[in-house]
Amino acid sequence: MANELKVPTMAELSAAGKSPEVLFWVGCAGSFDDRAKKITKAFVQLLTKAKVPFAVLGTEESCTGDPAKRAGNEFLFQMQAMTNIEVMNGYEVKKIVTACPHCFNTIKNEYPGLGGKYEVVHHTQFLRQLFEEGRISLEGGKFKGKRITYHDPCYLGRANNVFEAPRDLIRKLDAELVEMKSCKQRGLCCGAGGAQMFKEPEKGDKDINVERTEQALETQPEIIAAACPFCNTMMTDGVKNKEKEASIAVMDIAELIASAEDL
Amino acid sequence: MEYLPNIVFAIILFAGIGYFARNVNRLRRNIKLGRDVDVSDNTSLRWKNMARIALGQTKMVVRPIAGLLHIIVYAGFIIINIEVLEIIIDGLLGTHRVFGSLGTLYDVLIAAFEVLALLVIVSVTIFWVRRNILRLRRFVKPEMKGWPKKDGNMILYIEFVLMVLFLTMNGADYQLQQLGADHYTQAGAFPVSQYIAPLFEGMSISSLVVIERTAWWLHIAGILFFLNYLYYSKHLHILLAFPNTYYGRTKPKGQFKNLDAVTEEVKLMLDPSADPFAAPAEDAAEPEKFGASDVMDLTWVQLLNAYTCTECGRCTDECPANQTGKKLSPRKIMMDTRDRLEQVGKNIEANKGKFVEDNNQLLDNYITREELWACTTCNACVQACPVSIDPLSIIMDMRQYLVMEQSAAPTDLNNMMGNIENNGAPWPFNQMDRLNWANEE
Ligand code: SF4
Ligand code: SF4
Numbered sequence: 001m002a003n004e005l006k007v008p009t010m011a012e013l014s015a016a017g018k019s020p021e022v023l024f025w026v027g028c029a030g031s032f033d034d035r036a037k038k039i040t041k042a043f044v045q046l047l048t049k050a051k052v053p054f055a056v057l058g059t060e061e062s063c064t065g066d067p068a069k070r071a072g073n074e075f076l077f078q079m080q081a082m083t084n085i086e087v088m089n090g091y092e093v094k095k096i097v098t099a100c101p102h103c104f105n106t107i108k109n110e111y112p113g114l115g116g117k118y119e120v121v122h123h124t125q126f127l128r129q130l131f132e133e134g135r136i137s138l139e140g141g142k143f144k145g146k147r148i149t150y151h152d153p154c155y156l157g158r159a160n161n162v163f164e165a166p167r168d169l170i171r172k173l174d175a176e177l178v179e180m181k182s183c184k185q186r187g188l189c190c191g192a193g194g195a196q197m198f199k200e201p202e203k204g205d206k207d208i209n210v211e212r213t214e215q216a217l218e219t220q221p222e223i224i225a226a227a228c229p230f231c232n233t234m235m236t237d238g239v240k241n242k243e244k245e246a247s248i249a250v251m252d253i254a255e256l257i258a259s260a261e262d263l
Numbered sequence: 264m265e266y267l268p269n270i271v272f273a274i275i276l277f278a279g280i281g282y283f284a285r286n287v288n289r290l291r292r293n294i295k296l297g298r299d300v301d302v303s304d305n306t307s308l309r310w311k312n313m314a315r316i317a318l319g320q321t322k323m324v325v326r327p328i329a330g331l332l333h334i335i336v337y338a339g340f341i342i343i344n345i346e347v348l349e350i351i352i353d354g355l356l357g358t359h360r361v362f363g364s365l366g367t368l369y370d371v372l373i374a375a376f377e378v379l380a381l382l383v384i385v386s387v388t389i390f391w392v393r394r395n396i397l398r399l400r401r402f403v404k405p406e407m408k409g410w411p412k413k414d415g416n417m418i419l420y421i422e423f424v425l426m427v428l429f430l431t432m433n434g435a436d437y438q439l440q441q442l443g444a445d446h447y448t449q450a451g452a453f454p455v456s457q458y459i460a461p462l463f464e465g466m467s468i469s470s471l472v473v474i475e476r477t478a479w480w481l482h483i484a485g486i487l488f489f490l491n492y493l494y495y496s497k498h499l500h501i502l503l504a505f506p507n508t509y510y511g512r513t514k515p516k517g518q519f520k521n522l523d524a525v526t527e528e529v530k531l532m533l534d535p536s537a538d539p540f541a542a543p544a545e546d547a548a549e550p551e552k553f554g555a556s557d558v559m560d561l562t563w564v565q566l567l568n569a570y571t572c573t574e575c576g577r578c579t580d581e582c583p584a585n586q587t588g589k590k591l592s593p594r595k596i597m598m599d600t601r602d603r604l605e606q607v608g609k610n611i612e613a614n615k616g617k618f619v620e621d622n623n624q625l626l627d628n629y630i631t632r633e634e635l636w637a638c639t640t641c642n643a644c645v646q647a648c649p650v651s652i653d654p655l656s657i658i659m660d661m662r663q664y665l666v667m668e669q670s671a672a673p674t675d676l677n678n679m680m681g682n683i684e685n686n687g688a689p690w691p692f693n694q695m696d697r698l699n700w701a702n703e704e
Contacts, residue, residue, distance in 0.1 A: 073666045
């Protein structure tokens, strides 16, 4: 893990007259949240290993506006969206990959109406394609035979019907994929969506992430795989709440792939 | 006097249909109170959705037991109604089993109706047990207290009684045919009601005729009653499921609509050449209200949604907030919207076609803020709904009203939005530090 990461920015590439194959949209969590930064780095390692010419916006990136929109602040959302679109259109961005399903959904579905039309893929889709094209490969690795359950992020699964890409990647690990009782279209939310991440929950008799973690624990997994930095936080907290953090890890799919081969 | 039954029948029939037409008009008037929305896109997909989801019941079978039973009752309902056509013709013309001349086909039809009627009786009984004895969780939530609970049972009773009347009528008819009674021509096959016939053993022709006629009249009167009961009931879905699935969502569930009015303003703000101090044009239209605080602020599709709701509670059952004991229930959102819309409709009727302010609104008087803020926008409710209702869109419109018209977001969310506005991230980090992760160990 110690290798220095090389992360080119759009500004640098453009100054050199080059353009990347894909823009990696890091997102706020991926940029600032300590846990999510590890996912970002794992994904960059994979991009580097597959020799994908990529770039990030760096300090020119700003929140997509998703949490503002789901909180009801359409104004702030559109301010953010249009500012980002201006930057990306300035660089003539064509294709975007992101490890955050919220960024993925917003840029893919809500930006086009505001003038931002790009091909947007989630990192699990992108990684699967790298495998298909033979740009990365994996032989068994250290997760062979491990019980892994996968939590569908709402904004990747139900909202955009991406169910198989992350599962295909888990299968590549030769791991045993075990499904929770509510999965795919009927997957239960982790509790973070709709700007809930940023506020205290309303009064109830349980926290949503604990409920979802209990469903995950029913499958007796060794690893809970996630594909969203917010789900990751919620499930990690849930596992801690159940005092299982010593035996069960919560990992992003990109981390699983990157560490399977000890990059 | 000979034509008295025909005349009475005609009067009942036209009264029933007339009253129904009046209710349909009310319904149209209320739904049209909603804002206009463009639904002209994706026509072929829309037809497909209607055929699949409403006609084909594809979403019902996600829950196999309820789904199967529902398909039986639904098929029974539609198919047995072919029989109603015959009843109407017989009633008006004074004929008896006018389709009897179809011969074998008629026998097959009647036999099929009978088998279905029996299956409906069985299914309806199981439904009743699920609601009242097993008390399935989704049927005993707080919003189901009172009328909704009664309504749910009432429908089961009506269906049960209608089917029993239908079979009694056939049983008596069969017996009369055996006895060679006048007017009762040999027609039809009675695989189910022939087992009722022994109950009539030894009765005189005249008492049998009384039984047969009574069942016949009650059956058609019951159907007309049922038709008019729909408007007051969640059972309206048997009609509205069709338009509702047609007008349902065609875009990915994660795509929330962008408000055009906001786009205009944001463009102006970001346009360096625009004069921020320019006075608004004289003829500028009244600025549009953002979001929804009452039913008139919703679109007519959302209002149609509210009338279509079957109160099945599948949405609420899958809702993460509801599952963990929060007040939010997407079914209640739909029921509240419908109840408030009804209140507005009655207000309009009482005031000669004009709505008079009643110091009531959907927000606070029906749906509380606590419910609205508990939603994770996970779309589980939208996915679960068997008739393509979108409770989430109403929640979002009401949040927009709270935030953009009232600045009434919870403090935590205000902080989050302040951060986005100032630093471009929901947390208080500097945008200039956005790439620091690349150099951290
Ligand atoms: S979108 Fe909101 S109301 Fe619907 S199921 Fe999810 S949390 Fe519940
Ligand atoms: S909104 Fe749909 S799922 Fe929810 S109660 Fe109504 S019909 Fe059932």
